[in-house]
Structures are given as structure tokens and as C-alpha cells.
Amino acid sequence: MRITELRLGTLSIPLKKPFKTALRSTDTVTTNIVALVSDTGAVGYGEAPPTAAITGDTDGSITCTLATRIAPALIGRDVSELQDAVSAVAHSAVGNTSAKAAADIALHDLWGKLCGQPLYRLWGGTKRTFTTDYTISLNAPEEMARDAVEAVRDGYDALKIKVGIDFRLDMERIGAVRRVVGPEVLLRVDANQGWTPKEAIRTIRYMEDEGLDIELVEQPVASHDIEGLKRVTDAVETAILADESVYSPRDALHLISLRAADMLNIKLMKSGGLSGALTICGMAESAGMECMIGAMMESKVSVTAAAHLAMARRVVTKYDLDPPILCASDPVRGGVIYDGAVLELNDAPGLGIDSVEGVAWGESVKG
Numbered sequence: 001m002r003i004t005e006l007r008l009g010t011l012s013i014p015l016k017k018p019f020k021t022a023l024r025s026t027d028t029v030t031t032n033i034v035a036l037v038s039d040t041g042a043v044g045y046g047e048a049p050p051t052a053a054i055t056g057d058t059d060g061s062i063t064c065t066l067a068t069r070i071a072p073a074l075i076g077r078d079v080s081e082l083q084d085a086v087s088a089v090a091h092s093a094v095g096n097t098s099a100k101a102a103a104d105i106a107l108h109d110l111w112g113k114l115c116g117q118p119l120y121r122l123w124g125g126t127k128r129t130f131t132t133d134y135t136i137s138l139n140a141p142e143e144m145a146r147d148a149v150e151a152v153r154d155g156y157d158a159l160k161i162k163v164g165i166d167f168r169l170d171m172e173r174i175g176a177v178r179r180v181v182g183p184e185v186l187l188r189v190d191a192n193q194g195w196t197p198k199e200a201i202r203t204i205r206y207m208e209d210e211g212l213d214i215e216l217v218e219q220p221v222a223s224h225d226i227e228g229l230k231r232v233t234d235a236v237e238t239a240i241l242a243d244e245s246v247y248s249p250r251d252a253l254h255l256i257s258l259r260a261a262d263m264l265n266i267k268l269m270k271s272g273g274l275s276g277a278l279t280i281c282g283m284a285e286s287a288g289m290e291c292m293i294g295a296m297m298e299s300k301v302s303v304t305a306a307a308h309l310a311m312a313r314r315v316v317t318k319y320d321l322d323p324p325i326l327c328a329s330d331p332v333r334g335g336v337i338y339d340g341a342v343l344e345l346n347d348a349p350g351l352g353i354d355s356v357e358g359v360a361w362g363e364s365v366k367g
């Protein structure tokens with residue numbers, strides 16, 4: 001099976017309500033879809049949303065990198081030589097992790113199709129269902145409490161609360177949510193880099209003293225402040241999860257060696273796809289560190305890839321794959337199936353995606 005063409009398209013899916021964090025606000029999932037076409041007619045799908053506020057990747061940088069750096073490195077390659085192909089993607093340019101992720105995911109999809117097996121099975125996974133948490137956007141405390149009640153009523157038993165704007169108000173936000181959902185619901189807090197180390201320590205100690213029973217706090221401080229992250233991790237009992245501070249396996253190695261966080265949040269758009277994510281899983285496992293699998297605001301194409309990884313690696317113990325739930329429609333035929341909070345992979349080869357509807361196909365690069 002040889003790669004003959006890389007096609008690029010865009011997909012826009014409205015959200016049910018705006019998604020707000022300390023870093024950004026959006027009301028649609030806007031993403032770039034990649035189709036790698038092979039000489040057998042099999043197509044591998046990948047995806048890269050432009051999350052410039054987090055990854056630095058824009059529509060322009062993603063499509064340009066895919067068309068001018070990645071496509072020439074892939075066209076003509078034999079899919080059975082997967083390691084050579086993923087390495088060509090990884091070395092096609094410095095940075096540009098979202099564009100690399102799209103190509104890496106599409107390559108793995110094709111490889112799964114070539115092998116006739118779903119990816120999670122090719123990696124030795126046996127389980128194919130799991131439960132995701134649900135994100136409560138950053139708003140006024142009362143509104144967040146209302147959203148939390150609604151989510152619990154809809155059947156979610158793990159919530160991720162977005163904070164990180166004004167640590168005093170954040171304490172109110174977290175307290176308001178805990179009060180209305182009761183003690184049984186699992187609460188995670190994501191500050192998206194919004195606190196200084198001192199604010200983080202103060203806020204987390206407050207949550208501990210108030211008995212708010214927070215499972216973990218994600219990315220309390222600026223992404224580059226690894227020393228500050230370690231200071232927070234050392235100062236509190238609550239588990240600290242690194243997100244924006246860990247992109248590549250090299251970042252993971254650095255954080256692990258310093259014990260700057262207790263857990264790592266893996267996202268394919270940060271790791272440059274499944275290959276880098278698998279490497280991070282191996283490192284975390286060796287260090288006895290658990291991982292969360294997360295996503296940017298992505299469609300079900302790349303979220304399905306993340307779900308396959310989650311089912312293939314036991315070190316992934318926490319699941320934050322709710323973006324497709326936040327969307328008003330689902331244009332992806334096949335892939336992971338959502339039944340409320342429960343996700344189930346199908347047993348079709350590769351990602352198990354049949355087609356993606358509503359894509360505005362644009363540029364095509366051929367051999």
C-alpha cells in the first residue's frame with residue numbers, strides 16, 4: 001500500500017454553547033481534515049484544529065506545513081514501513097505539532113487498514129469502552145454551578161471545572177460547584193496557566209482546607225514555568241497534572257526527571273500525533289506516573305485516535321474527551337461512538353472511520 005495523495009479540507013461544527021477557558025473562548029470547532037489516499041483506494045483520516053492560543057498553530061501554518069513539508073515527505077511511501085513514515089513526518093519541520101499530528105494519525109489509520117485491525121487491538125488493547133469527564137466552561141460562579149447541575153442530571157459523574165481568571169473568584173467558582181453537585185461527583189480543576197505559583201498554592205490549600213475534595217489540578221501556572229510547577233506540586237497534597245507544560249516526549253522526560261508534576265495530560269495535537277503520545281506513555285509508565293488523555297476542541301476524527309491510544313495503554317487512567325459532546329452535530333461516520341458519557345470504539349480497521357461529511361476539500365498534493 002503506497003501513499004499517492006494528501007488532501008486537505010476544512011470542517012466547521014457549531015458548539016451547543018460557547019466554550020470558555022482562561023486562554024480563549026470559541027463557539028465552533030473549526031478544524032483541518034487530512035485524507036491520505038493510497039494506491040489501493042484506502043483512505044486514512046487525520047485532523048488538526050488551529051489552536052493558536054495554545055499550540056501556536058494557525059490554519060495557515062497547518063495547511064502550509066502539510067502541503068509543503070509533510071506531503072512531499074510522505075507521497076510514494078509504503079504504509080507497511082510505518083516507522084520510516086512517522087519519522088519522516090516528525091522530522092519534516094521543527095514545531096508544527098498539530099500538522100504533524102494530522103499526518104501521523106492518518107498514517108496510523110492507513111496502517112490499521114493495511115493490517116485489517118483496529119488500532120487499539122494492534123497495540124495489544126482489549127477494552128474498548130470508557131467514560132469521559134465533562135467540561136464546565138469558565139463563567140460566573142452561579143452560572144458554572146447551574147451548568148454543573150445540568151451535567152450531573154445528564155449523567156456525567158466527573159466534571160472538569162475551568163478556572164484561572166482571578167484566583168479569589170476561582171475559589172468561589174470551585175466551592176459553588178462542589179456545593180451543588182454533592183460529594184459523589186468527581187471534580188477536576190483546570191487553571192489553564194492562569195495562576196502564579198503563589199496564587200496556585202494559596203488556592204489549592206484553600207480547597208484542601210475547605211474539604212472540596214478535588215481529584216487533581218491541571219496546569220496551575222504558565223507553561224514555561226517548570227520551576228513554578230514543581231514548587232506547586234511539592235507544596236500541596238492535591239495531584240498536579242501538567243498539560244501546556246508537556247508537548248513532546250522530551251518535555252515529558254524533563255518533567256519526570258524533576259518530578260515537577262504528578263501526572264501528564266497527553267493530547268495528540270501537542271505530541272505531534274500517536275507516535276509521540278505512545279513514547280510519552282512508555283516514559284510515564286516507567287516513572288510510575290498516570291496519564292490523562294485529552295484533546296483540543298477537535299472533531300471525532302482525532303478524538304477517535306486519542307480513544308484508541310487510551311484503550312491501548314493502561315497508564316492512561318483519566319479520560320477527558322468531551323469535545324464531540326459539546327458539538328451540536330457529528331459529521332463523522334464511524335469512529336468512536338458516544339452514549340452520554342460512555343465512549344465505545346468499533347472493531348473496524350484503523351480508526352474505524354467510514355467518512356467525514358461536510359468537509360470543504362481544498363488543496364490536494366499528488367506524487
Ligand code: MG
Nearest residue numbers: 190218219243
Ligand atoms: Mg488543560
